[in-house]
Amino acid sequence: MTEQPPALDASHVYICVATYRRNELLTRLLRSLSTEPIPAQNVIVVDNAPVPAAEATVKRALPLARYLHQPQPGIGTARNTSLDAVPTDAQAVIFLDDDEYVRPGWLAALLDCADSSGAHVVTGPVTPEFTGEEPAWLEEYGYVRRTDRPTGPWLSATGRGGQLRYRRPATNNTLVRAHWFTASGFRFDERFNFSGGEDSELFDRLLAAGADVWWCAQAQVVEVVPQERATKEWLRARAVRGGRVRALKMQAKGTRGGALAVRLAAESAVRIGYGSLRRAQKHLRRRPVTYTDDYYVCEGVGMAQALLGRGADEYARSSRRS
Template sequence: MNQQNTFPRAPASTDRQVPAPLNIAVGVLTYRRLDGIAKLLDVMTRQTQHPARPYHLTMVIVDNDAAGSARATVEGFGQTGAYNLIYVVEPNQGIPFARNRAMDSAPADTDLFCFLDDDEWPVDGWLDAMLETRGKNRADCVYGPVQPVYPDNPPEYFIKAKVFERKKNKDGQRISYAASNNVMFDYPLIRSWNLRFEEKMRFTGGTDYLFFNQAIRRGMQVFWADKALVHDIVPASRMTWKWVLQRQYRLGNTFAVSDVLHGNLKRRLYRAAYGASRVILGLAMLPAIVISPYWGMRALTHVLRGAGMVNGILGHAYQEYKPNAAL
């Protein structure tokens, strides 16, 4: 049985000199990562507010473990007074199920919805930086940087190759993509479009890519908030050649799977041709791997993402998040 607990936030004082506060919900999915969710909830008690950008905050924690293993950890933050806290169990395993449950569990009067991961934590001014960028640009959606935090003695090659570093943009720049690891969007707008995370891609990953791509095609305007920094833990288990190469293949594959499910024939043909061209380009660049970690990894990225795209169009959906997934 699905379970939901709500813990009230301490009432805010009234002040006629400030704008009406926005209602913000932050959705976080978790699965047996108790230290991560505890750290995130603790950090979120310290979010700062600018007088010109007040808000009421609700944390929506979706436990994707049917046993509710995170309940005790989450409930320990229920009386901090820093935010409302909603804890809900989503027994159907799979990221899109949990993401949809997070949005469905937000309070009805939510103005803005955010997603963070349970292995991340934001800077203390994260939410205010998001709101500042939103206000300056009249943004429907705001996306921010994610900075990797490495374990002790990480493999030097991967650091030099910048494998785990994500693309950055100028502050306030309009961009054509977003993901669920550091994002804020107009909740009523998304609900009016009836947009959902694609549950057919239960274990493939990439449902956030598809979700925001669909929103942008409908007219959603996304802007970059450079000060809304989030830190992301990179576990040692991911700093292996096997994981890195499979991840690059999966990223390309999910683009293609998205086109198979929601694209037309023209889009699928384009994706296949684009994937094939990336394979060719990557093979031509591959000798760089012996002299430059960065350009060598770029070559491997082209080859593997391109191969993932071609195979995805041909019908192969790589299940990265399914137990014992393999190419």
């Protein structure tokens, strides 16, 4: 960055939340936000249920928050509705999920990190809170992403010529300078409405346009994980979905027809083969198979499903959970 942006003022920072029939969890999130130093009217909640289902919840938990109903189904559409409600003088937008709540001091940590770094994007740790007993396999299998990294640039690698390559965040605890949405007009791609992956696709474009990303270890958020998601089967199904999303991204970037089929077939085979090899090596060495090992196989399966026109969309109305 060539110029340090002005310090963020909480009165010009907006929190965007998309929700779908999770009123109990939404209540917990909004109550956690009520103790943070941000005007309640800067919290924008978009209810994506077919008929208004969360308005009373919002008014009880955070009465001055802005409630919007978007009946058109789709996670990307819901997120875009919240962005359209952000005023042009906004300085930053923060994305949170409706199954999370923030730790005390979360907002101050996020804003302080953005101010001190000047980064375009600041993201922080999301710690799971299991509604049931924490799975015994968790530590070996590797379900939780690392949250113990220190505050600083969130780098994946250094490219050719020393060029920095930033990791891609998600919309579960992330601040973005508002000019990306107000002046530059970035929005979520609604082709990902039902598959998911709309956030990773958006951040791919932001990174390609020159956005930099910082990790803020002190900006802590908790994600409530229900028992049905605390299984290896659910994680593998999620990884299969990741393969279908990868295929959809190829289409979004212009790969079509026979070229898309060839690429999907090739990449699917490589991922399934590589993951299977990793798994076999683990078995031979009598070491535990990890989520990363399984992910390669499952992602390849998802890409094969996309090639064959099969597989269910995670955010389709019939499959979304209440």
